[in-house]
């Protein structure tokens with residue numbers, strides 16, 4: 001039960017500053033403050049981000065859009081970014097990242113969640129989370145953004161890669177972006193065309209928006225080089241599984257269109273084609289550990305395998321929360337194969353593998 005409306009609870013963020021000061025100085029425990037704040041409103045917290053589920057809407061046969069109202073701690077979020085959602089199941093706390101398809105000034109956000117075969121958390125969110133339930137989120141992250149100039153844009157997605165692109169598209173059209181926009185979306189079946197009615201309505205209202213779907217299982221269609229070559233675009237934003245995104249990158253580099261390329265992948269990185277090197281030495285300087293490692297797995301994975309708990313979020317090289325300093329040696333970016341060997345260089349542990357012996361500030 002709430003003593004005040006959520007709109008007022010959101011506005012309490014600033015007046016709660018003295019309490020944050022007390023907690024920061026160790027005179028009050030944040031957990032105690034949160035205990036009393038949640039009596040005022042179930043989503044009110046000192047620093048943590050909590051949100052109430054306002055609505056559930058199926059936007060494809062396997063994708064649900066959740067509208068959430070966040071407390072005042074969700075600051076500076078943009079559509080197209082991702083947030084981590086936490087869910088307690090059988091006493092275990094799970095976390096997964098989902099794209100923000102909308103961010104409203106009044107604290108409402110929309111997340112789109114795709115059903116994953118065997119995916120415990122996504123299936124629980126789709127089947128069990130109810131309107132009125134309170135969920136915990138982590139700060140938003142992600143660097144995809146709409147290009148700054150008024151030249152044509154290509155949006156290319158596979159599967160749930162549509163979700164960050166839709167968030168950016170909605171905002172750009174609402175701001176009056178008038179250059180041509182081509183959205184190509186590859187899905188397996190017709191019924192998986194997420195947000196299809198809304199997209200068609202947008203295309204009817206905005207003559208500069210062109211839509212095309214490729215149905216890979218139903219018609220054997222895949223977005224190919226011809227589709228890409230036919231679409232006007234000085235900028236390409238792409239999102240999908242790693243292999244799909246890699247093909248987009250190669251096509252874009254070969255096409256030499258100039259402009260800008262922004263890509264995001266949402267699947268775990270493929271096993272490297274690089275052969276597992278002979279045993280390597282991994283040095284975790286702050287933890288005073290020297291351990292045996294390999295040149296295949298990410299440094300994040302290998303650190304965890306040796307009992308370390310580095311900060312991390314997306315595990316896909318997007319959120320930067322696993323950034324750490326390279327002290328010595330060479331690492332390889334698992335996405336591009338690029339090598340980095342500059343001591344003092346920040347590296348993202350989740351997408352970096354050792355390329356020989358390395359020492360990192362962890």
Ligand code: FES
Nearest residue numbers: 313314315320350
């Ligand atoms: S965990 Fe997000 S960039 Fe590494």
